[in-house]
Amino acid sequence: MPSIDLNCDMGELPEAIADGTQEALMPSISSVNVACGGHAGNESTMRTTIEQAKRWNLAVGAHPGYPDPANFGRLEWNLPPEILADTILEQVLRLAEVAAHSGVSITHVKPHGALYNQATRDPQIARAVAAGVAHWNRNVVLVGLAGSVALDTWKHAGFSVAAEVFADRHYEPDGSLRSRKLAGALIRDPAEAARQALHLIAKGEAQTICIHSDTPGAVEIAAAVAEALRAAGIAIRPLFAYPDRGGAHPIKY
Numbered sequence: 001m002p003s004i005d006l007n008c009d010m011g012e013l014p015e016a017i018a019d020g021t022q023e024a025l026m027p028s029i030s031s032v033n034v035a036c037g038g039h040a041g042n043e044s045t046m047r048t049t050i051e052q053a054k055r056w057n058l059a060v061g062a063h064p065g066y067p068d069p070a071n072f073g074r075l076e077w078n079l080p081p082e083i084l085a086d087t088i089l090e091q092v093l094r095l096a097e098v099a100a101h102s103g104v105s106i107t108h109v110k111p112h113g114a115l116y117n118q119a120t121r122d123p124q125i126a127r128a129v130a131a132g133v134a135h136w137n138r139n140v141v142l143v144g145l146a147g148s149v150a151l152d153t154w155k156h157a158g159f160s161v162a163a164e165v166f167a168d169r170h171y172e173p174d175g176s177l178r179s180r181k182l183a184g185a186l187i188r189d190p191a192e193a194a195r196q197a198l199h200l201i202a203k204g205e206a207q208t209i210c211i212h213s214d215t216p217g218a219v220e221i222a223a224a225v226a227e228a229l230r231a232a233g234i235a236i237r238p239l240f241a242y243p244d245r246g247g248a249h250p251i252k253y
Contacts, residue, residue: 003235004201005162005208006226007031007143009063009112011049012040012072013214023052025213028222030238031059033110033143036095038087039065039073046098053104059238060104061143064091064132065112073113074180081128088132096136108162108239109133110143117177120148130157141239146205147175162207162239165200167193167225168215188216190224197225198232208239 008025011034016022026032032053035041041063053060065073067087079087088111096106111119111129119126126149133140138158144150146163154161168187170178178185187193197209211222229236 026056028226033063061108084128085132108141126153194228
């Protein structure tokens with residue numbers, strides 16, 4: 001049976017944790033990407049999210065971003081590569097420490113927001129992300145946009161990678177994600193999100209599908225996507241089942 005990972009960015013909205021919205025997403029998915037103190041998240045939200053994921057037997061990954069909570073990590077920065085690598089390392093180590101107390105291992109790392117988008121097109125930023133993670137652990141999967149420069153860069157650095165597509169975001173003709181500054185960036189209709197997920201899978205590039213926990217109606221979107229996948233005979237399994245390891249090379253900025 002063909003398989004796909006269904007992931008969700010979490011630990012970003014304390015109110016979604018408090019009102020149960022975050023955990024309500026978990027029956028539909030297989031992996032969580034936990035905000036680890038850059039764009040959002042603190043020790044409490046990390047711990048709670050990890051414990052929830054553990055209850056649902058989900059893979060747990062780190063979701064580092066620019067240390068800019070005022071803009072939710074969605075404003076592009078131009079940090080020197082060494083500084084960017086350091087902030088990635090700091091955030092991942094923070095999450096790994098919290099996870100260890102819960103007996104959970106971090107399986108993957110997915111950059112957030114502007115950092116994610118910049119890494120898709122800028123090899124230097126992608127290399128800095130890889131360098132930061134490598135100072136902690138090379139044996140994790142790095143998650144990036146399907147078809148992007150980031151995936152090739154990370155494979156060249158010796159990492160396993162997972163090609164990601166988005167059920168709840170519209171794309172531009174060149175394959176990039178439509179900017180959130182533009183109208184229609186988000187897909188809010190669960191049926192449309194499910195159709196897009198199946199369409200993107202049919203292209204044969206995707207190893208993981210993302211649904212954002214802060215998209216309006218995220219619980220319904222996740223449920224619709226999961227139902228459509230299963231109806232199509234596609235199993236939902238976590239990221240780490242799909243490593244694609246490139247050759248090992250020293251990381252250089």
